[in-house]
Amino acid sequence: MSQVDLVEAERAAVAKPSPLWTLGLFRSEFVTTLRRWRTLALLGVLAAVPILVGIAVKIETEDGSTAGQQGGGGEGPAFMAQITNNGLFLVFTALAATLPFFLPMAVGVIAGDAVAGEANAGTLRYLLVAPAGRTRLLLAKYATTVAFCLLATLVVAVSALAVGALLFPLGDLTTISGTRISLADGLVRALLIALVVAASLLGVAALGLFVSTLTNSGIAAMATTVGLLTTVQILDQIPQLHAIQPYLFSHYWLSFADLMRDPVYWDELRKNLGLQALYVAVFGSAAWARFTAKDITA
Amino acid sequence: MDDDAAEAAPEAAGADDTTDTVIHTRALTKRYRGGQLAVDGLDLAVPAGSVFGFLGPNGSGKTTTIRMLMGLIEPTSGTARVLGRPMPHASRAVLPHVGALIEGPALYGFLSGRDNLLRYDAADPTADPRTRRARVAEALERVGLTAAAGKKAKAYSLGMKQRLGLAAALLQPRRLLVLDEPTNGLDPQGMREIRVLVRELAADGTTVFLSSHLLDEIEQVCTHAAVMARGRLLTQGPVADLAARARGRLVVTTPDTADAARVLKEQGIGDVVVSEDRVTGEPGDRELADLNTALVTAGVRVRGFGVERASLEDAFVALTGEGFDVAG
Numbered sequence: 001m002s003q004v005d006l007v008e009a010e011r012a013a014v015a016k017p018s019p020l021w022t023l024g025l026f027r028s029e030f031v032t033t034l035r036r037w038r039t040l041a042l043l044g045v046l047a048a049v050p051i052l053v054g055i056a057v058k059i060e061t062e063d064g065s066t067a068g069q070q071g072g073g074g075e076g077p078a079f080m081a082q083i084t085n086n087g088l089f090l091v092f093t094a095l096a097a098t099l100p101f102f103l104p105m106a107v108g109v110i111a112g113d114a115v116a117g118e119a120n121a122g123t124l125r126y127l128l129v130a131p132a133g134r135t136r137l138l139l140a141k142y143a144t145t146v147a148f149c150l151l152a153t154l155v156v157a158v159s160a161l162a163v164g165a166l167l168f169p170l171g172d173l174t175t176i177s178g179t180r181i182s183l184a185d186g187l188v189r190a191l192l193i194a195l196v197v198a199a200s201l202l203g204v205a206a207l208g209l210f211v212s213t214l215t216n217s218g219i220a221a222m223a224t225t226v227g228l229l230t231t232v233q234i235l236d237q238i239p240q241l242h243a244i245q246p247y248l249f250s251h252y253w254l255s256f257a258d259l260m261r262d263p264v265y266w267d268e269l270r271k272n273l274g275l276q277a278l279y280v281a282v283f284g285s286a287a288w289a290r291f292t293a294k295d296i297t298a
Numbered sequence: 299m300d301d302d303a304a305e306a307a308p309e310a311a312g313a314d315d316t317t318d319t320v321i322h323t324r325a326l327t328k329r330y331r332g333g334q335l336a337v338d339g340l341d342l343a344v345p346a347g348s349v350f351g352f353l354g355p356n357g358s359g360k361t362t363t364i365r366m367l368m369g370l371i372e373p374t375s376g377t378a379r380v381l382g383r384p385m386p387h388a389s390r391a392v393l394p395h396v397g398a399l400i401e402g403p404a405l406y407g408f409l410s411g412r413d414n415l416l417r418y419d420a421a422d423p424t425a426d427p428r429t430r431r432a433r434v435a436e437a438l439e440r441v442g443l444t445a446a447a448g449k450k451a452k453a454y455s456l457g458m459k460q461r462l463g464l465a466a467a468l469l470q471p472r473r474l475l476v477l478d479e480p481t482n483g484l485d486p487q488g489m490r491e492i493r494v495l496v497r498e499l500a501a502d503g504t505t506v507f508l509s510s511h512l513l514d515e516i517e518q519v520c521t522h523a524a525v526m527a528r529g530r531l532l533t534q535g536p537v538a539d540l541a542a543r544a545r546g547r548l549v550v551t552t553p554d555t556a557d558a559a560r561v562l563k564e565q566g567i568g569d570v571v572v573s574e575d576r577v578t579g580e581p582g583d584r585e586l587a588d589l590n591t592a593l594v595t596a597g598v599r600v601r602g603f604g605v606e607r608a609s610l611e612d613a614f615v616a617l618t619g620e621g622f623d624v625a626g
Contacts, residue, residue, distance in 0.1 A: 024427050028420035036408060122404025126466060129368045129400070130421035131393035137421070296370040 025132060029144045033110065039148075042106040043155050049102060050094035050160035057083050057090075058167045079257075086173045087164025088183070091190045092260065094160035095153070095197050099253050100233060103152055103197070104204045108225035110148045111208025114141040115291065117218030119298040134292045138209070142284065145205040153198040157190065179262040189259055196256045200272060203249035203279030204229060210287040216298040246271075249279050319343045319379075320474050320505040321350075321367060326376035328362050336362040338529040339376065344507055344522070349500045351516030351537065352509040354526035360509045361401055363526070364478055368398055381473060394424040397472040399480055403463025407452030411443055411462050414451055418466045425470060437465040442491065456483035464492070475499060476507045481515060493519050548581040550593065551602030561596045565589055581605060 061084045082089040118124035173186045208225040215221050232248050245251050252272035258265040321344035328337040337359040344350045354360050365371040369386030378385045383392050405414050415434040419425045438447045441461040481489040496519050524534035552558045558577045559570050567579040
């Protein structure tokens, strides 16, 4: 074999790895995340919320009254009043109840821990010398967080659907606009709503991942992300700050209810998705810039 | 096989410094943000096929150097080449050929030993998923962890964790192994096993870069060594040369110690010390045979005569003028 042949042989050997192999990292990442007790506990809490709401509504309405309208002024989450008529509304109620805090908190914990937790445990350096590649690892981490957003939302929705079907009648339902739609149509809308709710969490996911690249302490990153989440929610409630409110990632979250109008009112939904995309672009880039230039000393 | 031949060929052909060295740094410097100079103008050359001992007290810059070599830390200035490619720029091409154990093992406590290795292997985009389970099993076998492979890593002892870390470095055939304090936490039996493993790997042609603060460990397995202190490289070269640089001591064993000491002093031997039945001194440039003749003609009954080989520790003390355990 001549020198040239050898070089050619080497090229062939180097070119051999299949591009599909790179997906193995995402799969490993996702499975590893799901095998943490913390993740399972978060999903357990999310699954419990619809159960609690369902049971509470059932108990409260046993005398034939309507939920959310008893005892004067106690205003529950959206769609609460409709649950007794149709169990499907428990899905919407549960998503409306978990979206402001439980869901983003769970996402914040997963995203905040993504890089910082590995740095804290020292496993980050071994992933990087494997070599996972910094951009590839960060993408796998974000993809995993996005998958978790979807999974967490579906856990709430499926749990709510099961509890709703168990405790309440199912059937045709009335939209916010007053029109009647079939149960099948209602289920499609429920799925759409779940997807929109999951997409609403993408901004928090990107923010959490960025915070995660800033520190070597998983706990600090999780606490910071959840703290930011709470702060933003408070800022969104202060009327004097209306000028900045359209830029807060949580501002259009409850717009998912517009999917229950007939016809669907897209304006705020579009604003919500656009805002999430903006957060993903800004904090995703920031996380990338930070992580690819970072000295890994942990 | 073809792959190995192709990569080895240009190295064998090249007489140039950079092609037959596996690690080559030039004026490699790292200053941390606090202003602390961790590594200062390091020129390191690790020959291919060597077992290279990287010595220095804790805090001398060994780990920072290793992290720069592995692309985890960006050098402040200077260059580092590993397997002939610049780091950290060529990380993704170089690191699949490098197995590393850096500052002790790091594991996912909630995963089994086997699952830890599967995860690290999945992180390598050049690792074939079809052979993954077989390679993991082989690596576990090699470090003697097969029986404990299904146990959660958090239940492992320090020694078992260390072995699992080593197994992660052995998931693929490597051209270079970087082992930072590989025998930490191991019992004497475990240490011996690691030494045997290192020798086996070296016999297969893998270059082993071994950092340690244990001098006898380096002396037992390494062909080459470098000594660092306070961020600077004090010396590097074949272990035999390093030890030879610290001159050995002349040792005479005799019942007539007083006479022997007098004769040796007359012969111009410096620093003569008598202890029990031994007389020792600095031989200087004197011909040893002449010294022996002088002793015997003076009627000194000699039981033993010779120069005690200097250990690497003597070399280290000679280099730094201080004990090894004094941190820089």
